[in-house]
Amino acid sequence: MFKFKVIGTDGLARAGEFSTPHGVLRTPIFAPVGTQATVKSLTPTHLSELNAQLVLANTYHLFLRPGDEIVAKMGGLHKFMNWPNPILTDSGGFQVFSLAKTRKIDEDGVTFKSHIDGSTKRLTPEISIAIQENLGADIIMAFDECSDPTDYAYSTKALRRTHAWLERSAQAKTRPDQALFGIVQGGVFKDLREESARFVSSLDLPGHAIGGLSVGETKSDMYHTIEVVNTILPENKPRYLMGVGTPEDLIEGVLRGVDIFDCVLPTRLARHNSVMTRHGRLNLLNAAFAQDEKPIDQDCACYTCQNFSRAYLRHLINAREILASTLLSIHNLHTLIALAADLRRAILDGNLNQFTADALTNLKHKKEKP
Amino acid sequence: MFKFKVIGTDGLARAGEFSTPHGVLRTPIFAPVGTQATVKSLTPTHLSELNAQLVLANTYHLFLRPGDEIVAKMGGLHKFMNWPNPILTDSGGFQVFSLAKTRKIDEDGVTFKSHIDGSTKRLTPEISIAIQENLGADIIMAFDECSDPTDYAYSTKALRRTHAWLERSAQAKTRPDQALFGIVQGGVFKDLREESARFVSSLDLPGHAIGGLSVGETKSDMYHTIEVVNTILPENKPRYLMGVGTPEDLIEGVLRGVDIFDCVLPTRLARHNSVMTRHGRLNLLNAAFAQDEKPIDQDCACYTCQNFSRAYLRHLINAREILASTLLSIHNLHTLIALAADLRRAILDGNLNQFTADALTNLKHKKEKP
Numbered sequence: 001m002f003k004f005k006v007i008g009t010d011g012l013a014r015a016g017e018f019s020t021p022h023g024v025l026r027t028p029i030f031a032p033v034g035t036q037a038t039v040k041s042l043t044p045t046h047l048s049e050l051n052a053q054l055v056l057a058n059t060y061h062l063f064l065r066p067g068d069e070i071v072a073k074m075g076g077l078h079k080f081m082n083w084p085n086p087i088l089t090d091s092g093g094f095q096v097f098s099l100a101k102t103r104k105i106d107e108d109g110v111t112f113k114s115h116i117d118g119s120t121k122r123l124t125p126e127i128s129i130a131i132q133e134n135l136g137a138d139i140i141m142a143f144d145e146c147s148d149p150t151d152y153a154y155s156t157k158a159l160r161r162t163h164a165w166l167e168r169s170a171q172a173k174t175r176p177d178q179a180l181f182g183i184v185q186g187g188v189f190k191d192l193r194e195e196s197a198r199f200v201s202s203l204d205l206p207g208h209a210i211g212g213l214s215v216g217e218t219k220s221d222m223y224h225t226i227e228v229v230n231t232i233l234p235e236n237k238p239r240y241l242m243g244v245g246t247p248e249d250l251i252e253g254v255l256r257g258v259d260i261f262d263c264v265l266p267t268r269l270a271r272h273n274s275v276m277t278r279h280g281r282l283n284l285l286n287a288a289f290a291q292d293e294k295p296i297d298q299d300c301a302c303y304t305c306q307n308f309s310r311a312y313l314r315h316l317i318n319a320r321e322i323l324a325s326t327l328l329s330i331h332n333l334h335t336l337i338a339l340a341a342d343l344r345r346a347i348l349d350g351n352l353n354q355f356t357a358d359a360l361t362n363l364k365h366k367k368e369k370p
Numbered sequence: 371m372f373k374f375k376v377i378g379t380d381g382l383a384r385a386g387e388f389s390t391p392h393g394v395l396r397t398p399i400f401a402p403v404g405t406q407a408t409v410k411s412l413t414p415t416h417l418s419e420l421n422a423q424l425v426l427a428n429t430y431h432l433f434l435r436p437g438d439e440i441v442a443k444m445g446g447l448h449k450f451m452n453w454p455n456p457i458l459t460d461s462g463g464f465q466v467f468s469l470a471k472t473r474k475i476d477e478d479g480v481t482f483k484s485h486i487d488g489s490t491k492r493l494t495p496e497i498s499i500a501i502q503e504n505l506g507a508d509i510i511m512a513f514d515e516c517s518d519p520t521d522y523a524y525s526t527k528a529l530r531r532t533h534a535w536l537e538r539s540a541q542a543k544t545r546p547d548q549a550l551f552g553i554v555q556g557g558v559f560k561d562l563r564e565e566s567a568r569f570v571s572s573l574d575l576p577g578h579a580i581g582g583l584s585v586g587e588t589k590s591d592m593y594h595t596i597e598v599v600n601t602i603l604p605e606n607k608p609r610y611l612m613g614v615g616t617p618e619d620l621i622e623g624v625l626r627g628v629d630i631f632d633c634v635l636p637t638r639l640a641r642h643n644s645v646m647t648r649h650g651r652l653n654l655l656n657a658a659f660a661q662d663e664k665p666i667d668q669d670c671a672c673y674t675c676q677n678f679s680r681a682y683l684r685h686l687i688n689a690r691e692i693l694a695s696t697l698l699s700i701h702n703l704h705t706l707i708a709l710a711a712d713l714r715r716a717i718l719d720g721n722l723n724q725f726t727a728d729a730l731t732n733l734k735h736k737k738e739k740p
Binding site for chain 2 (some may be wrong): 036037038040041042043044045061065066070073074075080081082290291293303307308309311312314315316318319321322323325326327
């Protein structure tokens with residue numbers, strides 16, 4: 001059911017096809033994040049029009065609200081949120097470990113307080129898998145511990161737990177129509193990452209993820225770690241770099257063999273008036289845009305750029321209109337989704353080096369600084 | 371340029387076609403309100419899919435932000451908000467008179483403080499028309515004074531001013547591609563409304579409006595006033611009932627010869643979790659909907675009802691997701707836009723009495739009370 005076919009390569013980079021019960025993912029791809037079973041401010045129709053292939057949802061949030069059992073009763077996440085294409089759920093681990101002050105870790109799992117009502121909740125590998133089986137995504141993630149990536153002692157201890165939890169996650173899983181991905185951890189430490197990549201690979205899961213990056217380490221540490229891990233992870237399984245989503249990181253990740261990306265950044269930036277383009281970022285609240293008839297990016301094919309001026313978008317932001325979030329989210333997601341599609345084409349056309357060199361140059365040399 | 375053709379009647383009710391520079395309005399219609407050059411939480415594509423024919427925008431708001439001159443420089447309101455179909459702007463009068471504490475009326479106009487920055491601003495008939503000419507809507511409104519509808523002395527005084535201001539509005543107007551509508555005022559007083567309807571009719575404007583209703587008077591006063599006015603207003607001009615927008619009021623208004631309605635109610639209710647249906651209203655935050663797989667209304671053809679359960683909508687509301695506003699706004703606007711279209715069909719098919727009797731019965735006898 002979960003087959004990954006590499007149909008083109010260029011160095012470590014690959015173009016692939018990953019079959020899931022709800023459709024084939026043509027990688028590399030960027031996946032929008034729908035934390036609470038909605039990509040913030042967008043309808044599923046918007047996502048289809050953006051050619052989004054995969055949407056994420058967060059186990060932590062849906063466990064607390066509306067509750068995974070309600071989602072299951074309503075027919076599962078695909079039906080609940082009206083997204084008939086592939087969905088991925090994370091394990092809840094990352095969110096729980098972010099609750100630094102209110103969570104308590106033991107070897108069996110994590111006890112924490114709900115951010116909604118303060119009630120005490122617990123997640124273990126088994127509970128996380130049970131929740132994810134109720135939610136019903138195509139791709140589900142093992143419950144892992146994300147350490148401070150620059151703390152060797154903590155990263156070593158967390159890694160041991162992550163590996164034990166991965167085995168328990170795989171044991172707990174019952175649904176054959178869901179692919180469990182194991183997560184490579186180990187901070188920025190080469191030996192830990194190598195150990196983790198080897199361990200995770202050994203379980204013969206249908207896909208692998210790289211976790212614990214883009215959380216404060218340097219860019220060069222991040223890129224180096226991706227390379228270390230991806231030279232070990234088997235080539236015949238998809239690789240998912242978790243929580244990474246700038247245009248630069250997509251390019252650098254694809255060059256190092258990443259197939260799947262996700263990040264809240266494009267929609268979060270949109271709600272803070274900021275747009276990503278292939279020529280850098282702009283803050284549209286800047287007064288310089290008040291009478292600017294141009295679209296965000298004249299070369300962009302998204303609905304927002306095809307139909308609205310910077311002056312109008314700035315007005316919507318200024319007037320605190322919801323439509324600003326929608327239109328900026330459409331643009332930012334388009335930037336990453338289309339970039340991933342272009343990277344795929346470049347791999348298949350055999351001109352990835354030229355394409356990525358040009359793209360990185362454009363990102364560094366902004367066309368205009370308002 | 372502005373021709374109104376009545377193509378079917380049933381009693382006072384009519385089905386018509388009103389030609390404007392940006393298209394033909396097939397009346398009766400309900401027009402969504404886009405106060406700040408956006409119908410809150412919806413894209414123009416949503417409005418097209420809803421078969422919205424006419425969109426309103428508010429002169430008061432756009433005068434203050436972004437400023438009518440900026441809108442003019444950006445190519446006018448149609449281009450600015452990307453709505454290629456007909457637009458109507460009000461005069462700003464209603465909003466200014468709502469600023470009870472900070473406005474000062476004289477015979478020439480009104481001085482008031484901006485709700486945005488507290489600066490002193492002024493509107494007169496001439497200024498209102500100049501702003502509306504900058505905005506560039508197809509239908510523009512005369513600057514009028516909306517009195518307390520149950521205060522005879524004030525209504526009389528306000529009416530004199532409204533009539534003088536209507537003559538000045540008509541004098542000030544220069545653009546041939548905009549239709550100026552005169553507004554009938556006079557509170558709930560038959561003699562004042564008759565006087566006003568006769569005066570407004572005498573100016574031979576391309577359309578007429580009924581103002582100052584749905585502002586606190588009883589329903590029977592409102593319906594009676596509409597009837598009084600519409601038996602005087604000429605049949606060969608469209609009639610616009612300002613700020614009225616419940617299903618009941620649409621039906622009662624059409625039965626009394628109204629062609630155009632607008633109201634913020636459907637989008638405002640949506641942002642407060644409330645949905646309008648042909649069987650009454652529901653508040654979707656009600657816990658009874660937490661596991662309700664049904665759409666808002668099983669007979670409704672809107673995008674929201676075709677694709678989402680009450681349980682999902684309640685979850686979005688509960689989780690404070692923007693998408694809740696969008697999906698509820700789509701449903702509420704569909705309810706009124708489709709009802710107006712059905713009323714038109716009933717007029718043309720000669721079964722208006724049966725249709726409206728059934729529709730009013732359905733509204734009074736809710737299918738289910740959660």
